[in-house]
Amino acid sequence: MNWLTNFVRPKIRAWVGQPAEVPDNLWVKCPSCQSMIFHRELEANLQVCTHCNFHMKFDAQKRLDLLLDNGWALVDMPKPIVDPLKFRDMKRYSDRLKEAQTKTGEQDVLKVGSGTISGIPAVVAVFNFSFMGGSMGTAVGDGLLAAAREAVKNEAAFIVIPASGGARMQEGILSLMQMPRTTIAVDMVKEAGLPYIVLLTDPTSGGVTASFAMLGDIHIAEPGALIAFAGARVVENTIREKLPEGFQRAEFLLQHGILDLVVPRAELKAALSKMLRVLMRGKPSPSLEAPRGAAAE
Structure with missing residues (x-):
C-alpha cells in the first residue's frame, strides 16, 4: 500500500497533471x-x-459607484472616538472594532460620496451592514453631520442609504444621543432648502428608523426590505395579536402610506435622477445632462 501511495500515485498524477483547485x-x-x-x-x-x-446585501462602495456619476469623491469622515465607555462584554469593544475594521477595510459604518447624479449635485451617505451590523455609534453621528455640511456647502441634494440593526449597544447612552444629532444634520439640509431623500434597504431598524431614516422629504425602499423599529416577535408579544402577512416589509409599508416608492436596485439611479430634476429645479448645478458614461434614464 505504501508503494502504491508513495510511488505509483505521484507518477500517475505527474502524467495526467494535477487538477486545478x-x-x-x-x-x-x-x-x-x-x-x-x-x-x-x-x-x-x-x-x-x-x-x-x-x-x-450590496457593498457600500459599489452602491456609490452605481448611483453617482463617474468622478465622484469620498468625503473625509471625522476620526471616531474609540471605546469611549471602555465597554466589555464577552470581549472588549476595542477588539470588536479592530476585527470589523480588518474584515471590511473601513474605519466605521458610514461611507460618504460627493458628486453628481445625472449631472445634479448630490451627497450620498451609505451604511455598510458588514461593519457590526451597520450599528449607529458616535462615528455615524459625526459622519452624517459632516455629510450634511458637505451637502449645504455644495448646494447638493442629500441622500442617505441606511442598512442597520439600530443603535450600537457598546456605546450605551452615547449611541442614543446620535438620534438627535442626526436629526440636527437633517435640519441643516432642510433649512438650506435642499432635498433630503432616504433610500431604505434591508434591514433598517431600531434607533436608525426612529431618527433620520424617517425624516426624508421622500422615502424610497428596495423590494422586500425589512423596515421596523422593534422586531416582529416583540410587537406580537406586546400587542398580543397576530401580525398581518408581510408586516414590516417594504411593500406592506408602501400600501399603508409609510413609503413613497419601492424601486428595484437597477432602476434606482433613473428614479433618483427624475426626482432631483424636479426638487433641484432653480438650484445652480454644473449641468442637468448626464455626463458621458453615466447610466441612461
Missing part, C-alpha cells in the same frame, strides 16, 4: 428561494437573485 465561492445560494446562482451572474445583476428578485 476550484474556488468554493463560485456559486451563491439565494437566502430567499435557495437557488444557486453563479457569482458572475449575480454580480452582473447587482446582487439581485435572478430567480426570485431577492435583493441581497
Whole structure:
C-alpha cells in the first residue's frame, strides 16, 4: 500500500497533471428561494437573485459607484472616538472594532460620496451592514453631520442609504444621543432648502428608523426590505395579536402610506435622477445632462 501511495500515485498524477483547485465561492445560494446562482451572474445583476428578485446585501462602495456619476469623491469622515465607555462584554469593544475594521477595510459604518447624479449635485451617505451590523455609534453621528455640511456647502441634494440593526449597544447612552444629532444634520439640509431623500434597504431598524431614516422629504425602499423599529416577535408579544402577512416589509409599508416608492436596485439611479430634476429645479448645478458614461434614464 505504501508503494502504491508513495510511488505509483505521484507518477500517475505527474502524467495526467494535477487538477486545478476550484474556488468554493463560485456559486451563491439565494437566502430567499435557495437557488444557486453563479457569482458572475449575480454580480452582473447587482446582487439581485435572478430567480426570485431577492435583493441581497450590496457593498457600500459599489452602491456609490452605481448611483453617482463617474468622478465622484469620498468625503473625509471625522476620526471616531474609540471605546469611549471602555465597554466589555464577552470581549472588549476595542477588539470588536479592530476585527470589523480588518474584515471590511473601513474605519466605521458610514461611507460618504460627493458628486453628481445625472449631472445634479448630490451627497450620498451609505451604511455598510458588514461593519457590526451597520450599528449607529458616535462615528455615524459625526459622519452624517459632516455629510450634511458637505451637502449645504455644495448646494447638493442629500441622500442617505441606511442598512442597520439600530443603535450600537457598546456605546450605551452615547449611541442614543446620535438620534438627535442626526436629526440636527437633517435640519441643516432642510433649512438650506435642499432635498433630503432616504433610500431604505434591508434591514433598517431600531434607533436608525426612529431618527433620520424617517425624516426624508421622500422615502424610497428596495423590494422586500425589512423596515421596523422593534422586531416582529416583540410587537406580537406586546400587542398580543397576530401580525398581518408581510408586516414590516417594504411593500406592506408602501400600501399603508409609510413609503413613497419601492424601486428595484437597477432602476434606482433613473428614479433618483427624475426626482432631483424636479426638487433641484432653480438650484445652480454644473449641468442637468448626464455626463458621458453615466447610466441612461
